Amino acid sequence: MFFDPVYLLLMAPFMLFAAWAQRAVKGRFAKYRQVPARSGISGAEAAARMLRDGGITNVKIEQSQGFLSDHYDPKSLTVRLSPDVYNGRHLSALGVACHEVGHAYQHAKNYAPLKMRNALVPLSFGSNIGLILFMIGLAFSMMELAVIGLLAFAVIVVFQLINLPVEFNASTRAKEYLSTSGILTSNQEAQGVAQVLNAAALTYVAATAQALVQLLYFASLLLRGRD
Numbered sequence: 687m688f689f690d691p692v693y694l695l696l697m698a699p700f701m702l703f704a705a706w707a708q709r710a711v712k713g714r715f716a717k718y719r720q721v722p723a724r725s726g727i728s729g730a731e732a733a734a735r736m737l738r739d740g741g742i743t744n745v746k747i748e749q750s751q752g753f754l755s756d757h758y759d760p761k762s763l764t765v766r767l768s769p770d771v772y773n774g775r776h777l778s779a780l781g782v783a784c785h786e787v788g789h790a791y792q793h794a795k796n797y798a799p800l801k802m803r804n805a806l807v808p809l810s811f812g813s814n815i816g817l818i819l820f821m822i823g824l825a826f827s828m829m830e831l832a833v834i835g836l837l838a839f840a841v842i843v844v845f846q847l848i849n850l851p852v853e854f855n856a857s858t859r860a861k862e863y864l865s866t867s868g869i870l871t872s873n874q875e876a877q878g879v880a881q882v883l884n885a886a887a888l889t890y891v892a893a894t895a896q897a898l899v900q901l902l903y904f905a906s907l908l909l910r911g912r913d
């Protein structure tokens with residue numbers, strides 16, 4: 687099916703969009719890591735202030751390894767920041783650090799989409815197996831197997847859809863905090879941070895769109911196979 691020209695034609699724009707978004711996020715991070723924050727505050731310091739001002743006392747901040755490996759771990763209540771974000775005193779570091787604290791805020795405030803997303807994490811590992819089951823089912827006309835496979839794949843699409851408000855909301859919290867706390871001192875700085883965070887959000891939109899089109903295409907194969 688991957689040699690089906692219809693499939694390739696359908697997927698090509700979404701693959702290009704995803705590749706473009708990946709490039710954009712790296713490019714914008716690189717651009718705004720050249721722009722020092724006038725406040726002189728590092729990513730780790732901004733994250734610590736945002737936690738403190740939000741009244742969150744049980745979340746730690748650690749330095750992690752690897753480029754753009756930043757994340758919030760809800761199990762160990764830890765914000766992990768890559769070396770460049772942890773130590774950096776530039777707009778890219780401030781944006782990414784406070785975005786991760788945004789997830790800690792969501793966790794502390796029981797933000798519903800985050801809870802739903804985390805509940806789906808164990809199920810989302812079945813998505814690749816789902817795709818394999820689907821293809822075997824389709825190839826050997828075992829329709830029940832194909833349906834089970836497709837449902838397993840659908841879980842990852844639902845996961846990605848719920849992930850969108852989670853990511854946008856974390857970025858909104860970061861932008862709001864950085865502007866109102868005075869860590870960003872001008873509109874120009876706020877715009878730089880927004881550029882970095884908006885590019886990161888686009889990569890999630892691209893991945894979701896790609897998975898959604900895939901799911902619709904697979905579902906159409908199933909309907910055709912049934913006739």
Ligand SMILES: [Zn+2]
Pocket residue numbers: 785786789853856
């Ligand atoms: Zn995030």
